[in-house]
Amino acid sequence: MKPLNFDHIAEKVRNWGRWGPEDQRGTLNHIGPETLKDAVATVQSGKLFNLGLNFDKNGPQPGGGGRFNPKVYVTDLFTPLNPAYPGVVYSDDVVHMPLQAATQWDALGHVHYDGQLYNGCDAHTTLSEKGAAKMGIEHLATPGIMSRGVLIDIARHKSVERLPSDYAISVDDLNAACAATGVEIRKGDIVLVRTGHIQMFTHDQNRPGFMGMQPGLSHHCAEWVYDNSLAAVCADNMAVEILNPEGLGSAVPLAFHMLCLRDMGCPLGEMFNLDALAADCAEDGRYTFLLAAPPLAVTNGFGSPVNPLALK
Numbered sequence: 001m002k003p004l005n006f007d008h009i010a011e012k013v014r015n016w017g018r019w020g021p022e023d024q025r026g027t028l029n030h031i032g033p034e035t036l037k038d039a040v041a042t043v044q045s046g047k048l049f050n051l052g053l054n055f056d057k058n059g060p061q062p063g064g065g066g067r068f069n070p071k072v073y074v075t076d077l078f079t080p081l082n083p084a085y086p087g088v089v090y091s092d093d094v095v096h097m098p099l100q101a102a103t104q105w106d107a108l109g110h111v112h113y114d115g116q117l118y119n120g121c122d123a124h125t126t127l128s129e130k131g132a133a134k135m136g137i138e139h140l141a142t143p144g145i146m147s148r149g150v151l152i153d154i155a156r157h158k159s160v161e162r163l164p165s166d167y168a169i170s171v172d173d174l175n176a177a178c179a180a181t182g183v184e185i186r187k188g189d190i191v192l193v194r195t196g197h198i199q200m201f202t203h204d205q206n207r208p209g210f211m212g213m214q215p216g217l218s219h220h221c222a223e224w225v226y227d228n229s230l231a232a233v234c235a236d237n238m239a240v241e242i243l244n245p246e247g248l249g250s251a252v253p254l255a256f257h258m259l260c261l262r263d264m265g266c267p268l269g270e271m272f273n274l275d276a277l278a279a280d281c282a283e284d285g286r287y288t289f290l291l292a293a294p295p296l297a298v299t300n301g302f303g304s305p306v307n308p309l310a311l312k
């Protein structure tokens with residue numbers, strides 16, 4: 001069985017053709033010069049927050065599947081630039097990592113169903129071992145991802161450290177948390193949803209727990225994303241959406257992913273560490289900021305690591 005109302009929501013939120021038949025940027029098209037000027041205008045305290053996890057062998061991946069934690073190798077160490085002056089040296093390194101290892105963006109080609117990607121692209125002629133010939137992450141990297149960021153702290157709104165792993169965030173939750181913090185969503189905003197679930201990794205070091213069943217957005221929230229003309233949605237869990245046996249066992253697992261990436265063309269940001277930012281927002285009552293989260297322009301990539309920055 002498909003998740004409730006899946007086909008109806010998919011039809012409503014499908015943006016195919018909205019920005020032209022060749023478009024590969026989806027809802028990032030909602031970000032215009034006015035959005036960016038608005039985003040800059042939110043900066044008041046000058047406080048800067050890094051929302052990224054570190055990329056190293058102690059990352060959030062428990063192993064299994066194709067995803068593992070980054071492996072860094074030093075390839076040059078104390079290498080002289082000129083043998084005549086051995087005290088003047090450089091060091092280099094190499095990283096071997098899945099693009100999905102830690103804090104990351106999903107490209108529009110990351111998931112699909114019924115043989116088609118965003119904008120009606122044929123999956124079988126577009127995707128191959130060489131990656132995504134269309135809808136790759138490089139199309140989100142130019143000019144990059146920057147906008148007004150809005151924190152929606154559902155965990156704090158519910159007065160808990162972390163939402164329980166079976167909690168499906170509803171549209172009512174999103175609206176109530178925005179109302180309680182005086183936030184009005186604007187076209188082109190990038191919404192950051194805080195569940196508290198990342199503490200399962202950052203505090204408990206429970207990697208299987210972090211990657212397993214988790215709280216997140218219900219697939220019904222895709223309509224809210226569409227109605228509010230958001231540019232992107234990010235969260236502090238692995239999947240942005242709820243992962244539960246019911247959803248994973250349905251005919252469309254990862255339904256929110258499918259609706260956002262494939263139908264709407266809305267990029268998803270995962271494993272954003274929102275705790276320090278959230279504490280500051282709760283302290284000064286300001287939940288909007290300048291968000292800079294440029295993906296790497298990995299040609300044909302299904303995703304990209306990112307080191308998002310929020311400037312308040």
Ligand code: UVW
Pocket residue numbers: 100106110238239240270
């Ligand atoms: C999958 O698990 C397929 O996707 P994501 O990492 O985007 O949640």
